[in-house]
Amino acid sequence: ExxxxxxxxxxxxxxxxxxxxRCDPISGHDNLYWYRRVMGKEIxxxxxxxxxxxxxxxxxxxNRFLAERTGGTYSTLKVQPAELEDSGVYFCxxxxxxRGLAVNTGELFFxxxxxxxxx
Amino acid sequence: xxxxxxxxxxxxxxxxxxxxxxxxxxxxDTTYYLFWYKQPPSGELVFLIRxxxxxxxxEISGRYSWxxxxxxxxxxxxxxxxxxxxxxxxxxxxxxxxxxxxxxGSGTKLNVKP
Numbered sequence: 001e002x003x004x005x006x007x008x009x010x011x012x013x014x015x016x017x018x019x020x021x022r023c024d025p026i027s028g029h030d031n032l033y034w035y036r037r038v039m040g041k042e043i044x045x046x047x048x049x050x051x052x053x054x055x056x057x058x059x060x061x062x063n064r065f066l067a068e069r070t071g072g073t074y075s076t077l078k079v080q081p082a083e084l085e086d087s088g089v090y091f092c093x094x095x096x097x098x099r100g101l102a103v104n105t106g107e108l109f110f111x112x113x114x115x116x117x118x119x
Numbered sequence: 120x121x122x123x124x125x126x127x128x129x130x131x132x133x134x135x136x137x138x139x140x141x142x143x144x145x146x147x148d149t150t151y152y153l154f155w156y157k158q159p160p161s162g163e164l165v166f167l168i169r170x171x172x173x174x175x176x177x178e179i180s181g182r183y184s185w186x187x188x189x190x191x192x193x194x195x196x197x198x199x200x201x202x203x204x205x206x207x208x209x210x211x212x213x214x215x216x217x218x219x220x221x222x223x224g225s226g227t228k229l230n231v232k233p
Contacts, residue, residue, distance in 0.1 A: 003163070004163070031218070033221070035221075035223070040128075040225065040226075041225050042123070042222075042223050042224055042225040042226075043210060043212075043223035043226075044223070045220050045221060045222070048219055048220065055219055056219050056220055058220075059220075089162075091164070093164075095218070104218055105169065106152050106154070106169055106214055106218045107154075107166045107169065108156075108164070108166065108221065109166075110156075110163045110164040110165075111163055112161060112162035112163045113162045113163070
């Protein structure tokens with residue numbers, strides 16, 4: 001079974017440019033999360049999708065960040081325009097939602113992260 | 120407010136030594152979950168353990184053990200007889216009961232030298 005995949009693994013852009021990060025969760029996982037780790041600090045919550053709906057986007061820094069999950073499968077996180085402080089590693093994670101025989105245990109399955117460097 | 124503190128930024132030990140990674144959390148919820156994740160050099164975080172707030176029993180899994188103490192709001196992780204393969208960054212995390220949001224610490228980098 002394929003794990004969570006993220007693309008690109010590393011992106012270097014100039015301040016003011018646009019970058020789109022993509023996350024493909026594990027097939028069948030309704031929960032999809034975006035997190036960010038800046039400069040060795042804590043991993044911070046950005047937002048949580050349940051299927052295609054945004055359950056909680058309280059962690060999104062500002063309106064330069066836009067996350068979508070059309071169709072409830074893969075998700076994209078767009079930063080436009082990028083600023084220096086947006087540099088960091090963006091993690092995507094997915095998990096099952098409780099329905100039928102599936103139980104959400106809280107275990108998150110993470111991708112390897114997308115490292116964003118804004119110059 | 121929810122918060123997780125991992126005061127140890129980096130720890131270096133020699134193989135076969137025991138090492139304890141500290142985790143202190145803050146929450147006003149009565150029902151919550153605590154986790155530990157391991158981040159190897161490949162980058163993805165790997166789940167190690169989950170504990171709910173009503174279960175203070177310590178847990179042992181091979182060389183790994185976890186000590187959950189609500190009285191001190193701590194959830195410490197001990198590796199016995201450490202090995203080079205244990206070298207990684209370890210994150211402690213706290214979740215609300217509905218798993219909507221997870222709060223991670225800043226991680227502890229463990230270096231195990233041969």
